[in-house]
Amino acid sequence: MKRLLLLFFLTAFLNNSKACSCGGELSFCDNHINSDFSGSVVVIDAFTFGISLKVLHRFHGEESRDTITVWDLGGPYDTCNDSSGFASASFLGEIGDTMILAISKIDTLKNIWDVVGDYRTPGFTCTCYKLRVSNNYVHGTIAGPETTFNFDEILSIYNYDEFLIDFPSQRFNCENWLNSQELIYEKALSYFPNPAKDNITITTESMGLLTITNDIGQVLERISIDKESIEISTQKLNSGVYFLSLQTDKSIATKKLIVY
Numbered sequence: 001m002k003r004l005l006l007l008f009f010l011t012a013f014l015n016n017s018k019a020c021s022c023g024g025e026l027s028f029c030d031n032h033i034n035s036d037f038s039g040s041v042v043v044i045d046a047f048t049f050g051i052s053l054k055v056l057h058r059f060h061g062e063e064s065r066d067t068i069t070v071w072d073l074g075g076p077y078d079t080c081n082d083s084s085g086f087a088s089a090s091f092l093g094e095i096g097d098t099m100i101l102a103i104s105k106i107d108t109l110k111n112i113w114d115v116v117g118d119y120r121t122p123g124f125t126c127t128c129y130k131l132r133v134s135n136n137y138v139h140g141t142i143a144g145p146e147t148t149f150n151f152d153e154i155l156s157i158y159n160y161d162e163f164l165i166d167f168p169s170q171r172f173n174c175e176n177w178l179n180s181q182e183l184i185y186e187k188a189l190s191y192f193p194n195p196a197k198d199n200i201t202i203t204t205e206s207m208g209l210l211t212i213t214n215d216i217g218q219v220l221e222r223i224s225i226d227k228e229s230i231e232i233s234t235q236k237l238n239s240g241v242y243f244l245s246l247q248t249d250k251s252i253a254t255k256k257l258i259v260y
Contacts, residue, residue, distance in 0.1 A: 036104045
């Protein structure tokens with residue numbers, strides 16, 4: 001009997017995990033045009049069933065208000081959108097967090113807290129509707145093929161100030177934006193091996209300051225690059241994902257590094 005119960009729960013867990021997984025994620029660049037509003041915002045208040053956002057910059061939509069409200073998705077909940085996870089508006093961020101969102105307006109009331117004209121959090125979905133901003137960098141699936149999670153094929157980090165300038169024009173040609181950035185970054189900053197274990201060799205056409213950060217934006221090390229090729233030890237880094245940013249007097253190039 002115990003074996004049957006264990007088999008039942010294991011099967012249910014595997015089915016739920018499979019149901020809530022994606023073969024890839026539609027990038028923010030490709031997805032935002034489907035929303036009623038896309039832009040950069042900061043969380044200024046949180047309350048029962050929702051959060052309030054101050055609009056910093058607008059990319060898409062006809063929203064004219066300086067502040068907007070995003071409400072919980074609401075039930076009935078499925079295995080991917082439970083009441084304590086993706087379905088909550090607070091999942092988007094805490095007070096003070098800056099992010100870039102692509103969300104849709106509420107046009108039909110389905111929850112007691114809904115307000116027509118406000119917004120509803122999308123919940124679990126295989127499309128990127130949120131980009132996180134940390135230490136003046138944008139993180140997330142900015143641009144890239146829908147059917148991949150290969151880091152080398154995804155534009156996943158961008159200087160925030162440059163994003164605000166580039167996105168309004170590049171959003172109409174996401175694939176070319178990805179390809180052009182790859183060419184720029186490859187010349188400005190290249191390294192091998194990746195994934196790395198003990199050390200990496202960095203090659204660059206530009207001299208500048210190299211910054212190593214972890215996946216939550218914490219600066220771990222700063223290194224002055226004064227020659228075209230330099231070897232850097234990665235032995236002090238735990239297994240995980242890191243970002244290397246080379247800042248010169250003209251630009252900033254950022255690429256992802258995996259340490260195992």
